Amino acid sequence: MSSSSHHRDSYQRDGHHPESLPPEVPVDPEARLDDGYFDDPRRIAWIVRGLIIACVLLTVADLFYDKHAKYDFEDLFGFFGFYGFISCVGLVLAASALRRVLMRDEDYYTRREESSSWILGFAHPARWRPAEPVVEENDDSGTSLEGPEDPQDATRERAW
Amino acid sequence: MVSFASALPAWIPAWLPPGSLLILGALLLPLLRGRLLQGYLVALPVLSLGHLLLTPVFDPSAAVTWSVLGLELNPVRLDGLSRIFGLIFHLAALLGMIYALHLKSRLQHAAALIYTGSAIAAVLAGDLITLFIFWELTAISSVFLIWARRTSRARRAGLRYLVIQVASGVLLLAGAAVWQRATGSVEFGAIGLDGGGIAGLGGWLIFLAFGIKACFPFLHGWMQDAYPEATITGTVFLSGFTTKLAIYALARSFAGTDLLIPIGALMTAFPIFYAVIENDLRRVLAYSLNNQLGFMVVGIGIGTELALNGAAAHAFAHILYKALLFMSMGAVLLRAKTVNGSDLGGLYKSMPWTCAFCCIGAASISAFPLFSGFVTKSMILSAAAKEHHTLVYLVLLFASAGVFHHSGIKIPYFAFFAHDRGIRVKEAPFNMLLAMGLTAFLCIFVGVAPGLLYDLLPFGEGYHPYTTAHVITQLQLLLFSALAFVFLQKTGLYPPELRSVNLDVDGLYRRFAPAVLAPAGETLARTWARAAAGVQRTFSRLLALLKELYGPQSVLGEPWPTGRTTLLAALLLALYLVLYYFR
Numbered sequence: 066m067s068s069s070s071h072h073r074d075s076y077q078r079d080g081h082h083p084e085s086l087p088p089e090v091p092v093d094p095e096a097r098l099d100d101g102y103f104d105d106p107r108r109i110a111w112i113v114r115g116l117i118i119a120c121v122l123l124t125v126a127d128l129f130y131d132k133h134a135k136y137d138f139e140d141l142f143g144f145f146g147f148y149g150f151i152s153c154v155g156l157v158l159a160a161s162a163l164r165r166v167l168m169r170d171e172d173y174y175t176r177r178e179e180s181s182s183w184i185l186g187f188a189h190p191a192r193w194r195p196a197e198p199v200v201e202e203n204d205d206s207g208t209s210l211e212g213p214e215d216p217q218d219a220t221r222e223r224a225w
Numbered sequence: 226m227v228s229f230a231s232a233l234p235a236w237i238p239a240w241l242p243p244g245s246l247l248i249l250g251a252l253l254l255p256l257l258r259g260r261l262l263q264g265y266l267v268a269l270p271v272l273s274l275g276h277l278l279l280t281p282v283f284d285p286s287a288a289v290t291w292s293v294l295g296l297e298l299n300p301v302r303l304d305g306l307s308r309i310f311g312l313i314f315h316l317a318a319l320l321g322m323i324y325a326l327h328l329k330s331r332l333q334h335a336a337a338l339i340y341t342g343s344a345i346a347a348v349l350a351g352d353l354i355t356l357f358i359f360w361e362l363t364a365i366s367s368v369f370l371i372w373a374r375r376t377s378r379a380r381r382a383g384l385r386y387l388v389i390q391v392a393s394g395v396l397l398l399a400g401a402a403v404w405q406r407a408t409g410s411v412e413f414g415a416i417g418l419d420g421g422g423i424a425g426l427g428g429w430l431i432f433l434a435f436g437i438k439a440c441f442p443f444l445h446g447w448m449q450d451a452y453p454e455a456t457i458t459g460t461v462f463l464s465g466f467t468t469k470l471a472i473y474a475l476a477r478s479f480a481g482t483d484l485l486i487p488i489g490a491l492m493t494a495f496p497i498f499y500a501v502i503e504n505d506l507r508r509v510l511a512y513s514l515n516n517q518l519g520f521m522v523v524g525i526g527i528g529t530e531l532a533l534n535g536a537a538a539h540a541f542a543h544i545l546y547k548a549l550l551f552m553s554m555g556a557v558l559l560r561a562k563t564v565n566g567s568d569l570g571g572l573y574k575s576m577p578w579t580c581a582f583c584c585i586g587a588a589s590i591s592a593f594p595l596f597s598g599f600v601t602k603s604m605i606l607s608a609a610a611k612e613h614h615t616l617v618y619l620v621l622l623f624a625s626a627g628v629f630h631h632s633g634i635k636i637p638y639f640a641f642f643a644h645d646r647g648i649r650v651k652e653a654p655f656n657m658l659l660a661m662g663l664t665a666f667l668c669i670f671v672g673v674a675p676g677l678l679y680d681l682l683p684f685g686e687g688y689h690p691y692t693t694a695h696v697i698t699q700l701q702l703l704l705f706s707a708l709a710f711v712f713l714q715k716t717g718l719y720p721p722e723l724r725s726v727n728l729d730v731d732g733l734y735r736r737f738a739p740a741v742l743a744p745a746g747e748t749l750a751r752t753w754a755r756a757a758a759g760v761q762r763t764f765s766r767l768l769a770l771l772k773e774l775y776g777p778q779s780v781l782g783e784p785w786p787t788g789r790t791t792l793l794a795a796l797l798l799a800l801y802l803v804l805y806y807f808r
Contacts, residue, residue, distance in 0.1 A: 086563075086568050086646065086648075087562070087563060087568065089562040089563075090561055090562050090563050090568060090648060091560075091561065091562065091648060091649065091650055092646065092647045092648055092649075093647055093648070093649035094647065096645075096647040096649050098571070098645045098647060101571065101573070101574050101645060102573075103573070103642055104645065113711055116704065116707055116708060116711065117708065119704050120701075120704050120705055120708055123697060123700055123701045123704060124701065126697050127697070127701075130693045130694060130697065131694065132694045132698065133692070133694050135610040135611065135613075136610065136615060136618070139698075143701070145622075145698040145699075145701040145702045145705075146701040146702070146704070146705035147705070148622060148623075148626070148702065149622075149626040149701065149702040149703065149704075149705035149706040149709070150705040150706065150708060150709045150712075152622070152623045152626040152627060152706070152709075153626055153627065153630045153705075153706045153709035153710065153713075154709050154712070154713065154718075156497060156498065156501060156623075156626075156627050156630060157501055157630070157709075157713050157718065157719060157720065158718065159498060160498045160499075160501035160502045160720065161501075161502070161718070161720040163498055163502065163727075164502050164720060164725075164727070166728075167499075167502070167727040167728045167729075168502070168723070168725045168726070168727055168728075169725065169726045169727070169728060170725065170726065171724045171725055171726055172726075173726040173736075174726060174732075174735050174736065175378065
């Protein structure tokens with residue numbers, strides 16, 4: 066538990082995962098990372114500006130049509146845009162907060178499930194044996210029909 | 226309304242449910258290979274679709290009815306509701322098969338054929354017993370799509386999946402038995418939860434069985450657990466059938482059940498919180514699948530014609546765009562070997578077609594105008610507003626914004642854009658691109674020409690999605706959500722993608738229950754072992770005593786000389802003589 070909370074802290078501090086990509090991921094070390102269409106920050110800036118302009122236009126459009134609203138609140142100016150924005154910000158902030166409660170290490174389940182002494186999360190029956198084998202007083206010597214007993218046999222039978 | 230076929234050709238047996246062609250067809254797979262196998266895999270769903278289209282509408286007086294053990298069974302029942310699900314299931318089977326054509330594994334092909342075929346046959350079942358048989362068959366066949374991943378994670382997830390799916394089947398059978406006892410009928414029709422006494426019990430059992438497969442809150446853990454562990458092509462199949470079969474069953478038996486409205490609203494809302502913080506992008510899609518099911522469940526709960534039409538139409542559109550999204554993430558997994566948001570980025574450079582198709586799927590699930598989600602989801606929202614479920618309406622609006630946020634933006638953004646991590650791969654194989662292209666075309670086609678879909682709906686009520694108010698309010702909702710994403714990214718408030726596990730209800734049986742039950746079980750087993758050892762000791766003491774008395778070394782057991790025996794016999798005879806004298 067302590068190690069997982071330590072990991073979580075380091076995740077949040079660094080803002081990214083400290084480990085590198087898994088070995089099987091085909092990363093090209095020679096690849097140029099700045100020649101793509103969306104690698105140009107000016108292009109991104111234009112996209113964002115376009116989005117803001119579209120939002121403004123859509124809000125202004127509220128003045129020019131009838132919403133046929135079923136509820137009064139829908140008729141409020143810019144209701145849907147406002148509601149969408151608040152919903153998403155609230156959603157993300159709430160989800161980030163939930164991470165503190167819900168997040169565990171990546172191997173939270175697997176480190177237990179993959180160990181051989183667990184089946185479907187339950188202990189293997191082999192682990193149900195008594196912690197110490199029951200030691201039997203050896204007071205029946207001389208009465209056995211078979212002669213000297215195999216001591217291993219006795220422990221094998223009584224271990225369950 | 227599109228009309229139905231008038232009668233089945235004489236050479237097709239009327240008792241053979243559509244879909245059984247796919248199940249039986251799987252038996253021939255071992256004989257085929259190469260191009261022949263590929264052609265066969267595409268031809269089977271097409272032939273089965275023909276079978277469905279030739280099947281006439283159900284007529285109780287003329288239909289095939291089997292009387293088995295005093296139960297009236299109707300193996301084939303086609304009407305407006307079962308037809309639209311049968312149609313979309315065939316489409317999904319065909320598209321999935323094309324997507325999986327590159328696979329050499331006939332195990333997966335066979336599992337997919339049996340799975341899709343039994344889902345189709347289940348939809349067309351007219352009684353609860355036939356439904357139960359195919360309900361279980363979907364569970365048993367689909368688990369191989371998970372196990373075929375051949376990892377230990379997949380093996381365990383598949384086992385958990387199978388246990389829960391079979392539990393749903395057992396509940397269904399129990400419910401059917403109780404229901405038959407109470408009503409004397411096993412018809413797969415309206416059931417509801419209002420029945421008193423034993424009928425009510427039957428209704429609740431069946432409701433629970435459907436609810437497990439429909440991923441009701443707290444019964445949903447199996448889906449997010451198992452679907453992302455399935456094979457690349459397996460997840461595409463899985464996403465389409467099991468849950469939508471449950472949606473169909475709910476629409477058939479529990480339409481207008483008020484309880485479904487809050488259940489559905491909860492389903493639309495809570496998975497999206499998980500989707501925002503989940504790293505495995507196929508698991509994000511599983512959460513958003515759960516969210517989309519919520520819309521349909523609300524529609525079924527409202528139960529008006531518009532709402533039920535909306536639920537059916539949304540299931541139709543949803544199967545397509547969800548399959549498309551899973552296909553694109555499958556292609557990413559195939560090429561980049563990972564679908565973790567924390568590891569991906571910049572793939573639009575290597576996989577431009579997959580990226581474009583993914584964006585179409587994302588626009589469809591987000592319900593952008595001209596894409597399929599818009600023309601179907603708005604029916605459910607309108608129905609909710611019309612019936613004055615104000616709070617539910619607001620929750621659905623919130624979920625609509627949220628689904629755009631995590632499926633519409635997060636999936637394409639973290640897979641294909643975000644930070645380029647230098648992953649350079651080949652574009653997806655041609656058959657995958659073809660399947661994605663066809664599905665993307667259908668997503669747009671349904672969005673642009675919704676009339677054709679509306680004609681297939683069970684209730685003949687028209688609907689007009691493209692009103693000025695609808696288009697503008699929806700665009701406002703979506704673009705402001707996008708603005709929120711930009712705002713959160715720019716301010717650094719957006720949670721980074723982290724390699725992690727988020728606790729969900731499956732944690733109850735994967736960690737919590739074992740943590741509680743395993744020590745209890747161990748204590749019980751230990752006590753038992755001690756008690757058994759005690760009993761064993763007592764018996765061995767008893768045995769020793771008996772040996773002492775009667776054993777070879779004992780007084781009674783030792784061999785006697787002849788003289789002593791003779792003397793004893795003489796004494797006994799003398800005693801007898803004395804006794805005889807006194808008689």
